[in-house]
Amino acid sequence: MTVEIRTKSVKPLSLSFGHLQRRFGDKPATRYQEATYDIQSTANFHYKPLWDPEREMFDARRTAVTMKDWYALKDPRQFYYGNYTTTRAKQQDAIDRTLDFIEKRDLLRALPVDVRDLIVHAIVPLRHYEWGANTGSAHVAAYGYGTAITSPAMMNTMDRLGMAQHISRIGLLLDGNSGDSLSAAHALWTDHADWQGLRREVERMFVTRDWFEVFVAQLLVADALVYPLFFQHIDAAIAGGNGSALSSLTDYLMRWFDETAKWIDAVIKTAVAENADNKALISGWVLTWRDRLVPALTPIVQHALGNQSEDAVAAVVAAFNSRAAKLGLSV
Amino acid sequence: MATTSTQPVFIALQANNDTMPIIEAIRQDNPNAVVHEYPAMVKIDCPGRLVIRRESVEEHLGRDFDLREIQINMISIAGNVDESDEEFVLEWKTH
Amino acid sequence: MAAEGNAKPAKKLSLKENYALLTRGLGWEPSYEKKEDIFRTIDFEGVVIHDWDKWEDPFRLTMDAYWKYQGEKERKLYAIIDAFQQNNGQFNVTDARYVQALKVFINGITELEYLSHRGFNMLAREFPGVGPRIAAQMQSLDELRHATTQIHTISQYAKYFTGMNEFPYQFDRVWYLSIPKSFFEDAVTSGPFEFIVAISFAFEYVLTNLAFMPWMSGAAFNGDMATVSFGFSAQSDEARHMTLGIEVIKFLLEQDPANVPLVQKWIDKWFWRGYRLLSLLATMMDYMLPKRVMAWNEAWEIYYEQNGGALFADLARYGIKPPKRAPETIAEKGHVAHQMWSVFYANRDAVGFQMWLPSEEEMAWMSEKYPDTFDQYYRPRYEYWKAMEAAGTPFKNTTLPQLCQVCQWPCLFTDSGDPTTLSLRETEYQGQTFHMCSDGCKDIFDDTPEKYVHAWLPVHQIYQGNCFLPGVDPTAPDFNPMYEALRYMGIKPGVDNGDFKGGADATNWEKWTSRPANIHEGAYTDAVRDSHIKS
Numbered sequence: 029m030t031v032e033i034r035t036k037s038v039k040p041l042s043l044s045f046g047h048l049q050r051r052f053g054d055k056p057a058t059r060y061q062e063a064t065y066d067i068q069s070t071a072n073f074h075y076k077p078l079w080d081p082e083r084e085m086f087d088a089r090r091t092a093v094t095m096k097d098w099y100a101l102k103d104p105r106q107f108y109y110g111n112y113t114t115t116r117a118k119q120q121d122a123i124d125r126t127l128d129f130i131e132k133r134d135l136l137r138a139l140p141v142d143v144r145d146l147i148v149h150a151i152v153p154l155r156h157y158e159w160g161a162n163t164g165s166a167h168v169a170a171y172g173y174g175t176a177i178t179s180p181a182m183m184n185t186m187d188r189l190g191m192a193q194h195i196s197r198i199g200l201l202l203d204g205n206s207g208d209s210l211s212a213a214h215a216l217w218t219d220h221a222d223w224q225g226l227r228r229e230v231e232r233m234f235v236t237r238d239w240f241e242v243f244v245a246q247l248l249v250a251d252a253l254v255y256p257l258f259f260q261h262i263d264a265a266i267a268g269g270n271g272s273a274l275s276s277l278t279d280y281l282m283r284w285f286d287e288t289a290k291w292i293d294a295v296i297k298t299a300v301a302e303n304a305d306n307k308a309l310i311s312g313w314v315l316t317w318r319d320r321l322v323p324a325l326t327p328i329v330q331h332a333l334g335n336q337s338e339d340a341v342a343a344v345v346a347a348f349n350s351r352a353a354k355l356g357l358s359v
Numbered sequence: 360m361a362t363t364s365t366q367p368v369f370i371a372l373q374a375n376n377d378t379m380p381i382i383e384a385i386r387q388d389n390p391n392a393v394v395h396e397y398p399a400m401v402k403i404d405c406p407g408r409l410v411i412r413r414e415s416v417e418e419h420l421g422r423d424f425d426l427r428e429i430q431i432n433m434i435s436i437a438g439n440v441d442e443s444d445e446e447f448v449l450e451w452k453t454h
Numbered sequence: 455m456a457a458e459g460n461a462k463p464a465k466k467l468s469l470k471e472n473y474a475l476l477t478r479g480l481g482w483e484p485s486y487e488k489k490e491d492i493f494r495t496i497d498f499e500g501v502v503i504h505d506w507d508k509w510e511d512p513f514r515l516t517m518d519a520y521w522k523y524q525g526e527k528e529r530k531l532y533a534i535i536d537a538f539q540q541n542n543g544q545f546n547v548t549d550a551r552y553v554q555a556l557k558v559f560i561n562g563i564t565e566l567e568y569l570s571h572r573g574f575n576m577l578a579r580e581f582p583g584v585g586p587r588i589a590a591q592m593q594s595l596d597e598l599r600h601a602t603t604q605i606h607t608i609s610q611y612a613k614y615f616t617g618m619n620e621f622p623y624q625f626d627r628v629w630y631l632s633i634p635k636s637f638f639e640d641a642v643t644s645g646p647f648e649f650i651v652a653i654s655f656a657f658e659y660v661l662t663n664l665a666f667m668p669w670m671s672g673a674a675f676n677g678d679m680a681t682v683s684f685g686f687s688a689q690s691d692e693a694r695h696m697t698l699g700i701e702v703i704k705f706l707l708e709q710d711p712a713n714v715p716l717v718q719k720w721i722d723k724w725f726w727r728g729y730r731l732l733s734l735l736a737t738m739m740d741y742m743l744p745k746r747v748m749a750w751n752e753a754w755e756i757y758y759e760q761n762g763g764a765l766f767a768d769l770a771r772y773g774i775k776p777p778k779r780a781p782e783t784i785a786e787k788g789h790v791a792h793q794m795w796s797v798f799y800a801n802r803d804a805v806g807f808q809m810w811l812p813s814e815e816e817m818a819w820m821s822e823k824y825p826d827t828f829d830q831y832y833r834p835r836y837e838y839w840k841a842m843e844a845a846g847t848p849f850k851n852t853t854l855p856q857l858c859q860v861c862q863w864p865c866l867f868t869d870s871g872d873p874t875t876l877s878l879r880e881t882e883y884q885g886q887t888f889h890m891c892s893d894g895c896k897d898i899f900d901d902t903p904e905k906y907v908h909a910w911l912p913v914h915q916i917y918q919g920n921c922f923l924p925g926v927d928p929t930a931p932d933f934n935p936m937y938e939a940l941r942y943m944g945i946k947p948g949v950d951n952g953d954f955k956g957g958a959d960a961t962n963w964e965k966w967t968s969r970p971a972n973i974h975e976g977a978y979t980d981a982v983r984d985s986h987i988k989s
Contacts, residue, residue, distance in 0.1 A: 037966070038545075041616065042613055043613065046620045057609075059606055066622050067601065069568075071627065072632075072635075072910045072912075073910065074910050075643040075909070076908060077642070078645055079645065085642055085643055108602050110602065113521055113524045113599075116521040121522070124518065156480065166579040166587075169578075170579045171576075171579075185578065185595075189591065193477070193518065204462060205466070218485075228486045231484050231492070234492040235492055
């Protein structure tokens with residue numbers, strides 16, 4: 029059957045969904061807008077959640093932050109499932125080639141034993157930090173309010189699993205796929221004094237119930253300290269005299285960090301600008317978590333950087349403070 | 360390891376160019392399989408157990424094949440799944 | 455690190471080993487905080503788990519593989535959606551009646567995908583084991599995919615046809631959409647183990663095949679390339695999810711014998727609740743597809759009686775029995791689609807899509823497919839209503855129907871064994887009488903009345919005056935309660951609802967495509983007659 033549509037004579041009844049027209053006017057909507065705005069239910073809930081009978085299933089009161097419109101917290105990357113997965117697939121494809129290159133030439137196993145030991149000691153345990161971050165982002169995605177924030181939090185949850193697995197691969201490249209470096213890193217994470225400060229704070233985030241506070245603690249504060257300290261400062265210290273094999277793998281993590289920071293910053297800036305209470309509340313969280321996390325990270329950074337560690341920590345904290353100030357926070 | 364069950368397992372695949380070699384491999388390795396064609400979909404029933412072997416798919420496809428690629432065109436399955444590098448197996452354990 | 459390890463070449467990892475190394479060791483036993491403060495929702499249901507590591511992941515997907523394969527699926531799907539939009543594919547479907555089914559889809563099903571996403575997200579946060587958490591995370595993201603791809607596909611239809619433009623708003627408010635909404639909210643507000651048994655096993659593993667495989671194949675048969683593409687692409691994720699469903703059941707049953715009666719209770723409950731929800735698809739398959747692939751009763755035989763039979767035979771070794779109310783579903787399979795269509799037709803002024811009576815061709819098909827029921831019970835009803843339409847006195851319900859307190863369907867079903875008696879059940883609870891449509895729903899109410907008394911029953915709410923927009927004055931002389939309730943629900947009275955013939959979609963369709971809006975009845979308007987004369 030051939031269909032000849034007299035397309036010129038066909039005028040659509042509307043150019044976008046009603047809820048998008050009310051926000052943006054009757055004009056074609058982007059796929060990000062279609063997939064995001066007003067998707068979460070807001071009314072006429074049927075039952076009391078057995079796991080939280082005081083509140084509704086979706087309830088804005090699971091955080092102390094308040095917003096007139098939760099859809100103001102938009103993602104500048106405009107991720108919906110399709111462009112999120114294809115973006116990550118493309119990035120993964122590129123890093124796969126790097127992993128393959130390093131594996132074929134045994135570049136990490138060719139490093140001197142003390143350098144390999146240092147990577148196992150100071151980098152590989154971060155797979156557990158990422159798994160902790162996965163829990164934090166899953167918490168935001170599960171209990172957050174409005175698709176605009178929960179949807180990218182879901183994607184971030186999966187990103188963190190991906191980063192945990194990427195760091196695990198660094199371990200496997202060091203141990204020739206025996207898994208010994210992963211067991212060693214697990215023991216370091218659970219028992220070695222250098223890592224206990226950080227693990228303590230990660231576990232504290234696990235019992236923090238306000239999802240926006242978890243977002244601030246994990247994604248804004250902890251990541252802003254951990255990523256540059258380990259994947260720039262410690263990475264640079266290892267690369268000095270040992271070639272760039274490790275850096276070609278940590279570069280992936282830093283690129284991901286920079287991309288994700290755009291989303292984090294947009295969310296924080298908007299929430300802080302919304303009202304004075306939000307600004308005071310979020311600023312307080314930032315100070316509290318920064319002042320917990322900096323001393324928590326110090327032992328492992330000292331182990332890796334020795335007498336350069338103080339400068340490195342100071343530089344990273346200064347960069348963080350200036351980023352926070354730009355977002356409108358009082359720190 | 361053979362199952363004694365004769366309860367039907369099935370796999371349904373999108374009917375397209377990518378799945379033709381998979382369907383051929385299934386026919387070859389599962390003499391009891393019955394192939395049903397529907398609009399845009401092929402459903403293959405088999406009593407007890409159905410196996411997709413990587414090597415057989417590669418034979419029909421003419422290139423290396425990762426069994427996980429099946430997921431791109433798989434519509435549905437019934438039966439317990441066991442997936443390794445060599446085989447994708449669906450089976451019922453008991454009668 | 456043992457230096458001598460480096461002398462040997464790197465070991466080649468199998469899929470299983472690679473997965474195990476990259477996932478299993480990620481978690482740890484917390485020591486700074488108590489485990490019960492971290493995972494707070496897993497104890498209250500009474501499920502006993504001794505060892506989370508006994509969980510078997512059937513699909514050993516690491517994130518790199520997930521992104522790669524899902525990215526590939528998305529590239530393929532969006533290439534089709536783009537082509538569909540550029541070529542006005544919405545006009546290539548069989549006729550404009552088919553589009554009415556898509557309205558049910560976007561308004562009633564898309565938000566379920568979203569609720570599923572959020573429900574799995576809670577498990578993704580709360581399960582202590584790494585394996586099940588990752589499985590729940592991937593499923594949560596997949597469900598977000600399904601909501602997203604449905605919106606992106608159907609948005610093209612929404613631009614050209616009525617009643618699809620307010621799907622999130624309608625989902626929270628329209629009276630019959632409380633059927634799917636209450637179903638999924640019931641699951642999400644339960645504990646995590648009940649949720650996963652309900653959704654992964656009872657709903658996805660046991661029931662969704664029968665809805666989505668024949669339905670999507672039907673979409674292809676009716677020329678809807680975009681819908682079949684998202685449908686089958688989503689089903690490829692579902693195949694993973696169904697496998698999660700059966701693994702969950704095996705894991706729970708193997709962990710402790712105390713779990714068996716709990717699991718059995720949830721299977722009985724959610725099989726029935728899922729069956730009631732999905733029988734909506736019975737109507738869509740039998741009445742809304744202009745060209746049909748399979749009748750509901752055939753689908754039920756293949757996908758429940760045969761495949762469900764195989765599944766429950768497999769689970770018998772754990773002491774699990776087939777769902778308690780399965781016999782009722784088999785007894786009803788010749789009736790549900792017809793009973794539902796009758797109720798929608800009678801209430802067509804109160805629904806958000808446009809209705810018609812089946813044509814002669816369709817009734818002949820139903821007589822053939824339903825030899826034991828159609829001619830005896832339903833053909834005479836349709837013929838009577840046709841005569842009323844022809845006489846200019848069409849039959850309409852002017853009041854809203856009594857809803858079941860549990861499934862929220864109108865109490866429209868008949869007693870199994872007696873298709874001429876309505877099935878009505880009731881229970882007294884705290885001095886009030888609650889009404890149910892069936893023994894299956896009464897079982898559920900009686901087990902947890904304290905939960906179901908909270909149900910937001912739309913018909914009750916409308917009659918209590920809770921469903922009017924702000925500013926509406928019920929004491930005004932020209933106040934029309936039905937009109938105002940429809941406006942509250944996001945249904946445009948006189949546009950979205952009523953008769954298909956003469957309605958906006960049928961009229962626009964013929965104007966735009968020069969083809970009949972109902973292929974079985976010929977042209978309704980001159981737009982088609984003209985073009986036929988010219989050609």
